[in-house]
Amino acid sequence: MKNSFLLVFLSLFLISCETTSKEEKINDFAIIIHGGAGTILKKNMTDEKEAAYKAKLEEAIKVGYTILKNGGTSTEAVLKTIQVMEESPLFNAGKGAVFTNAGTNELDASFMDGKTLNAGAVAGVKDVKSPIELAIKIMTDSEHVMLSGEGASTFAKEKGLEMVDPSYFYTENRFQSLQKIIEQEKTQLDHDDKKANFYDPNIKDSKYGTVGCVALDKNGNIAAGTSTGGMTNKRWGRIGDAPIIGSGTYANNNTCGVSSTGWGEYFIRSQVAYDISAQMEYQKKSLKEATKDVIQNKLTKLGGTGGVVALDKNGNMSFEFNTEGMYRASMDEKGELIIKIYKE
Ligand code: ASP
Secondary structure, X not given: OHHHHHHHHHHHHHHHHHHHHHHOOOOOOEEEEEEEEEOOOHHHOOHHHHHHHHHHHHHHHHHHHHHHHOOOXXXXXXXXXXXXXXXXXXXXXXXXXXXXXOOOOOEEEEEEEOOOOEEEEEEEEOOEOOHHHHHHHHHHHOOOOEEEXXXXXXXXXXXXXXXXXXXXXXXXXXXXXXXXXXXXXXXXXXXXXXXXXXXXXXXXXXXXXXXXXXXXXXXXXXEEEEEEOOOOOEOOOOOOOOOOEOOOEEEOOOOEXXXXXXXXXXXXXXXXXXXXHHHHHHOOOOHXXXXXXXXXXXXXXXXXXXXXXXXXXXXXXXXXXXXXEEEXXXXXXXXXXXXXXXXX
């Protein structure tokens, strides 16, 4: 009898230890970002290019960090941080977006609010300067979650968002990447290689370049957002994971927030962002365990490449990717800044 009491007491004690260690708040507020994953190798990078990427990641994350530090919302932090990267030609989002097969830029973005589980997303817009701003507007000012193409542009105009001529998104680099792929495709067709990937024969060597941000504010609210130009040479109105809630973006105050980058088709099929949250909710996994399983185990087995940045309700943060590199940065409540590019 005495023994069984002791056993019950011991089990309760162990359970409570487990809960406390997982429940422990390590950051009151925090922010984490990515600028795309892919075959990013030190040997292919110049010092100047590396410095430019790091400087832009630092500039972007500090914008969000300052908002959070001053008591601003995670929504505001995600919006303003992503806008810095959308305006930079370095990333495949906003200015600097990749080209479609038709030589246009078609942009996708999504946003989710972890407190209300409300979300907004946009696919295939060509003339809205900040797709992430439009995604948030769709969430706050419409009864819909996702709008696309011309309809989404009309909505943006009605709401007074900044519109631009499509040429605003043009960058010479991205245009040349399209020409290279079209040229390679022709050669492959000449050799009748039916196995060639339909939009990018070199997809395994791709640098994806999407941008994303997850933030936790002082009120415990998590927000996540992702913005992209998609994949070079995409056609037929192809839409990737970035605007799909549950694949490219997910946020829930009870678990975590996630933003993805990688080969979108695999991220959609794997429901990457939601799966991480679900593993935490149903299997009581830590953020690290959940991100690791989804990227290194499940996504990898399927043949998908890419990564995520994620942050949980206690301010734990995780970078997880199965590619050679991922442009990434994080800042905790003390202002400690981590910026990295390559695999370690
Ligand atoms: N995930 C994006 C897409 O498939 C690409 C990227 O991450 O850069 O559209």
